[in-house]
Amino acid sequence: MNGPFVVKIGGSLMDAVDPLIRLFKKRQLAVLIVPGGGRFARQVREMGISGDPAHWMAIAAMEQMGWFIASSEVNTVTSLRVPSRVEVLLPYTLLRNTDPLPHSWDVTSDTISAWIASSLSLPLILLKSVDGIRSGGIHQNVITEEVPTDDVDPCFLRYVIASRVKTIVVNGRKPRRLGNLLDGRKVLCTTIGF
Numbered sequence: 001m002n003g004p005f006v007v008k009i010g011g012s013l014m015d016a017v018d019p020l021i022r023l024f025k026k027r028q029l030a031v032l033i034v035p036g037g038g039r040f041a042r043q044v045r046e047m048g049i050s051g052d053p054a055h056w057m058a059i060a061a062m063e064q065m066g067w068f069i070a071s072s073e074v075n076t077v078t079s080l081r082v083p084s085r086v087e088v089l090l091p092y093t094l095l096r097n098t099d100p101l102p103h104s105w106d107v108t109s110d111t112i113s114a115w116i117a118s119s120l121s122l123p124l125i126l127l128k129s130v131d132g133i134r135s136g137g138i139h140q141n142v143i144t145e146e147v148p149t150d151d152v153d154p155c156f157l158r159y160v161i162a163s164r165v166k167t168i169v170v171n172g173r174k175p176r177r178l179g180n181l182l183d184g185r186k187v188l189c190t191t192i193g194f
Contacts, residue, residue, distance in 0.1 A: 004030035008113035011038020012129040013172045021072040033088040034113035035065035055103035063092045108153040118163040127172030132190030167192040
């Protein structure tokens, strides 16, 4: 895999950002990073806020995570464009202007990253703190239809399948595994492909 592609870095991976960025830069990949909301979004949930205020506060949390990723010497962008190098999207203004998805805790940065990948006609790599998607406690190597899972937000699989976004979900805490995936080797992950 050479890219370009969209990579969502989950908010739970704050402590893994530097090795991931080094991997992307060393390989001179064209990557548009979509930041998760992480602890910033979790604080919004814990406040018990819902509806539009919660939605926009969670998007602002993604933006904060984006600035955190930018501190690893990553260029920032605020609009949709196919990347030519490693870049991180600061999504707040883009999403305020386009507002493409429902305002609900069922739609998180997972589905937002799928919308971005679909909009750019690029594949998506979803980096999480798990080895892929599990359903009923069983790891799923390949998914072609919706399955019950708590590893991604409730709208993610429906959106990816309906929009035909080629997606790989892999553990971002294991940079060597990601490197092997990028080299075309078989690794523990979940592929949602068409």
